[in-house]
Amino acid sequence: MSILVDKLGALTLRLLREMGRMLTFLLYSIYMIARHPGKPVHVLRQVHFIGAKSFFVIFLTASFTGMVLGLQGYYTLAKFGSEGLLGSAVALSLIRELGPVLSALMVTGRAGSAITAEIGIKKITEQIDALEAMALDPFKYLVSPKIFGALIAVPLLCAIFDVVGIYGGYIVGVKLLGVNPGAYFHEMEKSVEWKDVYSGIVKSISFGLIIAWVCCYKGYYAGHGAEGVSRATTSAVVMASVVILIWDYFLTSVLL
Amino acid sequence: MIKLVNVEKSFNGQLVLDRLSLEVPEGKITAIIGPSGGGKSVLLKHMIGLVRPDRGQVLVDGEDITAMGKSRLNQVREKFGMLFQNAALFDSMTVFENVAFPLEEKTRLSPDEIRRQVHEALEHVGLREVDDKYPDELSGGMKKRVGLARAVLLNPRIILFDEPATGLDPIIRKAINRLIQETHDRFGFTAVIVTHEIPAIFELCHYVVMLLDGKVLFEGSPAEIMNSPDPRVQQFIRGDLEGPLHFI
Numbered sequence: 185m186s187i188l189v190d191k192l193g194a195l196t197l198r199l200l201r202e203m204g205r206m207l208t209f210l211l212y213s214i215y216m217i218a219r220h221p222g223k224p225v226h227v228l229r230q231v232h233f234i235g236a237k238s239f240f241v242i243f244l245t246a247s248f249t250g251m252v253l254g255l256q257g258y259y260t261l262a263k264f265g266s267e268g269l270l271g272s273a274v275a276l277s278l279i280r281e282l283g284p285v286l287s288a289l290m291v292t293g294r295a296g297s298a299i300t301a302e303i304g305i306k307k308i309t310e311q312i313d314a315l316e317a318m319a320l321d322p323f324k325y326l327v328s329p330k331i332f333g334a335l336i337a338v339p340l341l342c343a344i345f346d347v348v349g350i351y352g353g354y355i356v357g358v359k360l361l362g363v364n365p366g367a368y369f370h371e372m373e374k375s376v377e378w379k380d381v382y383s384g385i386v387k388s389i390s391f392g393l394i395i396a397w398v399c400c401y402k403g404y405y406a407g408h409g410a411e412g413v414s415r416a417t418t419s420a421v422v423m424a425s426v427v428i429l430i431w432d433y434f435l436t437s438v439l440l
Numbered sequence: 441m442i443k444l445v446n447v448e449k450s451f452n453g454q455l456v457l458d459r460l461s462l463e464v465p466e467g468k469i470t471a472i473i474g475p476s477g478g479g480k481s482v483l484l485k486h487m488i489g490l491v492r493p494d495r496g497q498v499l500v501d502g503e504d505i506t507a508m509g510k511s512r513l514n515q516v517r518e519k520f521g522m523l524f525q526n527a528a529l530f531d532s533m534t535v536f537e538n539v540a541f542p543l544e545e546k547t548r549l550s551p552d553e554i555r556r557q558v559h560e561a562l563e564h565v566g567l568r569e570v571d572d573k574y575p576d577e578l579s580g581g582m583k584k585r586v587g588l589a590r591a592v593l594l595n596p597r598i599i600l601f602d603e604p605a606t607g608l609d610p611i612i613r614k615a616i617n618r619l620i621q622e623t624h625d626r627f628g629f630t631a632v633i634v635t636h637e638i639p640a641i642f643e644l645c646h647y648v649v650m651l652l653d654g655k656v657l658f659e660g661s662p663a664e665i666m667n668s669p670d671p672r673v674q675q676f677i678r679g680d681l682e683g684p685l686h687f688i
Contacts, residue, residue, distance in 0.1 A: 305531070313490050314528035317600075318542050319517035321510070 209401045213327050220321070222329035230333025234295040235340055241290050246278075246345040249286060250352020253277055257353070258361050267361075271368035272375035274353035275346075279376060279384045283346040285432055288391035291338055292424045296399040299330055300420040303403025304413035312404070327404070331396040338392030339385055346384065383439040390435065391428050398424040441466045442487050442598065442632070447496035449482060449654075456482050457493070458654035464647075469624055469631040471641045474651035475676070475685070480634040481525065483651065484600050487632065488520050489513050500598075518546075521596035521629075525603045527587035529575040535562070536571035539590045546594065561589040565619055581612035585619065592623055601633040613637065617644050638677050642666065650676065652685075 221227065257273040303326055306312050315322045350372070357363040402420035406412045442464040449457040456479040464470050464487075472480050485491040486498050489505045497504045500516050508516065529538045539558045543549055549557070562568065565585035575583055584604055591599055604620060605613040617637065621644050624631055635641045642648065642662035650658040650665065650673060658665055658673050665673060675683030 309526060309531070310524045310528040311530055313485070314522070314524060314530070316490055317488055317517060317520060317522040317524075318546070319514040319520075320542075320545055321514075 205405070206397075206401055209404070210397050213323060213331055213397065213400070216321065216323040216328045217332055220324045220328060221332055222324060226325070226329040227332045227336075230329045231337045233298075234291060234330075234333050235337030238291050238294050238337070238341055239344070241294055242287055242341050242345050243348055245286060245290050246283075246348035247352040249282055249345075250274060250278065250349030250354075251356045253282075253349070254353035254356030254361070258357055258363065267357075267363050268367040269371050269375075270353065270357045270363050271350075271370070271372035274357070275350055275372040275376050276380060278346045278349040278353075279380050281432075281436070283349060284342050284384050284387035284391060285428065287342045287345040288338060288388065288395060288428050289425055291334075291341060291392075292395050292399070292421055292428065295334075296395045296424050297417050297421050299396065299399040300403040300406070300417045301413055303327075303400055304406030304416045307404060307406050308409060308413060322404075327396075327400045330400055331393065334392040334396035335389060336392075338395065339388040342384060342388035342391075379439075383436075386439065387432065387435055390431060394427050394431060395424050398427060441499075441501060442630070443497075443499040444483075444486065445497040445499065447483075447486060447493045447498065449479070449486070449491065449493050456654055457486070459496070460651075460655055462649060462656055462659070464630060464632055466630050467628055468646040469620075469633065469644060470647040470649060471645040472632065472634045472649045472651065473636070473638060473641070473676070474657070476636075478651045479654050480651055481602050484602055484632060484634050487598075488517060488522060488600060518594075519597045521591035521594065521599040523584065523587045523591045523599065523601045523604055525606065527575070527583040529583055529586055529590075531575050534572050534574055535567070535578070535586050538575070538586060539593060542590065542594050557593065558589075561593050562586070564592075564623070565589045566615070581608050581616065584608070584616055588616075588619060588623070592627060592629075595627060596629060598630045598632070601631065601635075603634055603636065605635065605637055613640070617641070620644065638679070639666075652676075 253274045254270065257270050258267060261267050261269055261273065306326065312322045312326070315325060354365070354368055358365045358368050399420045402416045402423070406416035444460055444462045446459045446461055447457050448455070448459055460483070472483065474480055482491055486493055487500075489498070489508070492506055496506070498506050500519065503516065505513055505516055530541065533541065536558055539561055540554050543554045543557060562570070565588050567582065567585055567589070570578070570582065570586075575586070578586065588604070601620065605616045608616065617640060620631065620633070633641065633645065642665070645662060648658070648660060648662055648665045649656055652672065658668055658670060660668075665677065668674060672684050675685050
């Protein structure tokens with residue numbers, strides 16, 4: 185029994201220490217962004233890496249998500265004779281929920297894992313130590329530009345996801361299933377309010393922060409060798425995805 | 441001047457430095473030798489504040505760097521240059537960008553002046569026409585030379601070398617050691633070299649420190665270590681398998 189209590193206590197302490205270290209990492213990152221946001225060229229490089237290079241995967245995911253929403257929405261609404269509301273159902277689902285969440289999850293898988301691996305490799309090959317030995321803060325070069333870049337890129341990708349998804353729903357609903365095109369867009373225009381768009385923007389900005397924070401943190405504290413980096417990468421993707429989903433619930437309950 | 445007082449450091453419960461005290465002579469080349477895994481690189485990282493001790497003090501010019509905040513520590517680090525074991529070149533930058541990096545970040549020199557200084561530093565270490573190569577396109581010896589060029593560029597007062605010649609062929613090893621000697625003669629910095637190059641290092645250094653089990657076993661001149669009566673020191677510098685030290 186006492187062994188079990190010991191183990192539980194040790195686990196709790198380890199968890200608390202890890203959470204404290206993560207929080208300190210986040211606060212210091214925010215401080216560094218405010219003080220040294222990084223050279224514009226470094227931030228732009230991250231916007232390109234996180235944003236532009238994720239375009240294809242976002243486009244593909246958004247198209248099929250919109251198409252599935254079009255299909256499912258049509259058959260559900262048809263039961264109540266409300267096919268005309270398909271546009272607003274697709275748009276509201278995407279703008280308020282699926283756009284921010286799915287685009288964030290795709291960015292986590294594509295760019296987040298690469299961020300962790302990159303920082304982790306720099307850590308194990310002493311490149312981070314080299315920066316510190318030169319009296320330069322590694323956060324300024326490795327962390328701040330990535331967080332700043334994610335804060336810009338993720339909301340833009342989310343917007344692209346929403347638009348592409350809406351047209352995916354349009355193709356299935358209007359072109360394949362015969363919903364009136366005027367009704368599709370007119371109902372959407374009537375039902376989507378600024379509050380919905382605002383909540384999507386807030387969500388995607390906060391998801392961008394979560395992705396960059398968790399992935400940079402995991403890379404920065406990666407274990408030894410290639411195995412340490414691979415473990416950190418896996419753990420970063422899992423943790424960022426879980427935190428995004430949990431945070432989404434809390435944010436939704438506040439923003440609704 | 442660097443001074444360590446009763447420094448103690450453990451990793452995962454294993455004691456690596458055990459109340460170690462040491463004074464590094466200023467303006468000289470000091471070699472730190474000892475068995476692998478004996479804490480030599482950890483000691484070197486303590487000197488520049490990359491690792492903090494569990495107990496004890498690390499004094500640089502009389503100031504205890506273990507008690508310093510980040511910004512003050514960075515001011516002290518301005519005095520240092522460091523050549524890492526695997527050179528630690530930034531893998532996403534070319535050779536030119538690697539060497540130019542400290543100048544770009546820490547000075548207000550014009551691009552032309554930076555270019556001139558970088559080329560001068562690269563020529564000093566015998567490298568030409570490698571500006572656009574990336575670190576993974578270089579041999580081990582070339583990486584070390586680029587690392588050396590980067591470490592000396594800002595004219596630091598102290599340079600730390602972590603196994604500068606390990607893993608290189610005998611000729612390149614000799615060339616690296618000669619380069620360190622020439623660079624030291626030219627700039628007159630304090631050098632601390634962690635090395636396994638025994639006895640070659642004794643021709644290069646002025647002072648030798650031997651670590652064993654996280655403590656200083658011997659310190660003195662190269663002539664003194666060669667004549668040390670301690671059988672452990674003699675066994676180690678001769679590389680004898682038989683003796684009081686058991687590594688295998």
